[in-house]
Amino acid sequence: xxxxxxxxxxxSAFTMSFFLFSCKETEQMLTTVTxxxxxxxxxxxxxxxxxxxxxxxxxxxxxxxxxxxxxxSGDFDVLVIKIDNSGNxxxxxxxxxxxxxxxxxxxxxxxxxxxxxxxxxxGGADGNEMFTLKIDGSxxxxxxxxxxxxxxxxxxxxxxxxxxxxxxxxxxxxxPGFNDIIVLHVNSxxxxxxxxxxxxxxxxxxxxxxxxxxxxxxxxxxxxxxxxPNGDALLxxxxxxxxxxxxxxxxxxxxxQLNDVIQNTSGNFLVCGLTQSFGLTxxxxxxxxxxxxxxxxxxxxxxxxxxxxxxxxxxxxGIRQADNxxxxxxxxxxxxxxxxxxxIVHYYADGVFDFARTFGGASNEKGNTVLxxxxxxxxxxxxxxxxxxxxxxxxxxxxxSDFSGCATQTNIGTPQGSVQTLTPLKVTPIxxxxxxxxxxxxxMNQTPALMNTNTxxxxx
Numbered sequence: 001x002x003x004x005x006x007x008x009x010x011x012s013a014f015t016m017s018f019f020l021f022s023c024k025e026t027e028q029m030l031t032t033v034t035x036x037x038x039x040x041x042x043x044x045x046x047x048x049x050x051x052x053x054x055x056x057x058x059x060x061x062x063x064x065x066x067x068x069x070x071x072x073s074g075d076f077d078v079l080v081i082k083i084d085n086s087g088n089x090x091x092x093x094x095x096x097x098x099x100x101x102x103x104x105x106x107x108x109x110x111x112x113x114x115x116x117x118x119x120x121x122x123g124g125a126d127g128n129e130m131f132t133l134k135i136d137g138s139x140x141x142x143x144x145x146x147x148x149x150x151x152x153x154x155x156x157x158x159x160x161x162x163x164x165x166x167x168x169x170x171x172x173x174x175x176p177g178f179n180d181i182i183v184l185h186v187n188s189x190x191x192x193x194x195x196x197x198x199x200x201x202x203x204x205x206x207x208x209x210x211x212x213x214x215x216x217x218x219x220x221x222x223x224x225x226x227x228x229p230n231g232d233a234l235l236x237x238x239x240x241x242x243x244x245x246x247x248x249x250x251x252x253x254x255x256x257q258l259n260d261v262i263q264n265t266s267g268n269f270l271v272c273g274l275t276q277s278f279g280l281t282x283x284x285x286x287x288x289x290x291x292x293x294x295x296x297x298x299x300x301x302x303x304x305x306x307x308x309x310x311x312x313x314x315x316x317x318g319i320r321q322a323d324n325x326x327x328x329x330x331x332x333x334x335x336x337x338x339x340x341x342x343x344i345v346h347y348y349a350d351g352v353f354d355f356a357r358t359f360g361g362a363s364n365e366k367g368n369t370v371l372x373x374x375x376x377x378x379x380x381x382x383x384x385x386x387x388x389x390x391x392x393x394x395x396x397x398x399x400x401s402d403f404s405g406c407a408t409q410t411n412i413g414t415p416q417g418s419v420q421t422l423t424p425l426k427v428t429p430i431x432x433x434x435x436x437x438x439x440x441x442x443x444m445n446q447t448p449a450l451m452n453t454n455t456x457x458x459x460x
Contacts, residue, residue, distance in 0.1 A: 037398070038377075038405025039087040040359065040457040042384050044393030045070030045450065049079060051381040051394045053106045054371045055114070058137065060085055062371065062379055062396070065106035065116055070390060072096045073445045074122055078103040079394070080114070080139055081451065085373070086458075087396060092449040093139045097122025097442065103133070105157040107165075112137040117155035117167045120146055123442055130155035130169055130182070131442050132190045141446045145190035148438040149173055153182060157209045159217065164188050166242065168206040168219055173197060174432045181206040181221065181429070185242055192439040197432035198236065198244065200225020204429070206236070208260055213267055214292075215240040220258035220271055223249060226427040231255040233273060233286070235294055236429065244431070248294040248424040252277025256286065260318045265325070267292045270301075272316035272329055279305030285316040285331055285345070288422060296422055301351035303422045306415040308356065309335040314343065318370035320378060323401065325349035330367030330380045333358060340364040342395070344380060346403055356415055359397060359406070361386025367397075376401030389452045406457035 043049065047070035055063050061084050068079040077096030080103070083089055095101065099121030106116045113136040119128040123146040130153045131146040147153070153171040164187040170179040180199030183206075187193055198204070202224040209219050219236040226232065232251035235258065239245050250256065254276030261271045268289050275286035288303035290296050296303070307314050316331040329345040333356075341358040342365040348354055359365065363385035371379040377400050384395040399405050 037086050038400050038459040040397045040406040041087040042387045042393035042395045042454045043451040044389040046390040048392045049394040050383045052104050052368055054369045054381050055106055055108050058112055064381055065103045067102040068094055071449045072447050074098045076100045076102055079449055091139050092451050094447045094449040095141055095444045097444055107158050107160055109160050115158055115165050117158040119154045127152040129153055143190055144442040144444045145439050146442040148440055156207050159209055159211055168209045170205045175201055178203050180204050192437050195434050198429040210261055212263055218261055220261040222257040227425055228253055233258045246294055247427050247429055249427055250422050250424055262319055264321050270319055272319045274315045275305055280307035280310055283313045285314045296424055308333045308415055317368050320370050320372040323376045328378050330370045332366040340366050342367040387454045387456055405459050
């Protein structure tokens, strides 16, 4: 499948968006906040705003990252908004050059700041480049770099390491017309250290990376090069020195993709995404648990699908574990209406379904990222069009620790779909030779991003 066709599949209103990544909440010492007020608020201006990733601020606030074309220097600029625990804006900035700059992931750093990655066309190359942007705790730009190869590269997720930062994404450097996974290691100043290109002779995509409890890393994504020809979900485990440890694919005859992954308190992995192999016809939310070695034990939390309408399309984009061991997810559903609705879903710790709810208005809304606060509440963020100042606004909803609050307007009830038995297939990705890379300073202007706040709901 051609990468441009693949991209159109991902961003279609009825399919998935991979710019959906949340940063780990436990990397900084966090100020304890109180589970006081639930809210639903949108933030925007005259154009389009989108939140793709979120993380906790050390003072108890919330950092939202994405992109905007309402303000800034180019076609789209990176957007970072800090809000407090009641949803009030503390500060907001746009960062960009003359082209398109989009943040797909943000992660808190040990110095109290944040590291971002995404894709840019502002570097002067013909196409997209991976970039890093470092800002301090007040949103001030410290440095920004991009990494020059031939062809297009997209950065999708970033984490901090003991010796810098680790970025993942994909690029079509080696097999013409097909993408492979990039694992890029840069130092604390953003300078290139080394890179690994992993994949198959067909399309391979990395959408999320997390640190693991054994000091390694886990990558979630999809691949067309192993198993079913329509594409399978992929987990790729790295050792602490960034060398591949193991890789498994999961899926059936249709397309399957993983968008988010967490490691729970027992050391197992919970993954979520999309399946077109199981459940209903068009596409279902997909969630399952693996052991720490990638194998699946069905004795607890057997693989689940969630489909809310025979004619609709559903997808999980983010997952977090609640204080009581259960799981809270976000994503979207079309329910056959053609319009997207933000979806929140809760499963008990043993995998028993609790509820699925939607929140939104007459137009499109989607939850791209979910963040757990120290008080046990959850912040779901993405975009909405129903309450926007312009074309589309950034959107955040706080759900209280008992799952009450603003995002309870519609309880969809018991989902249609079926539980499936999954058999992981161990695979060995091809490791392509490291390609010549150049680290280049990326000029990014920092502009105050004045956003209107539209409040849809507040509840004590």
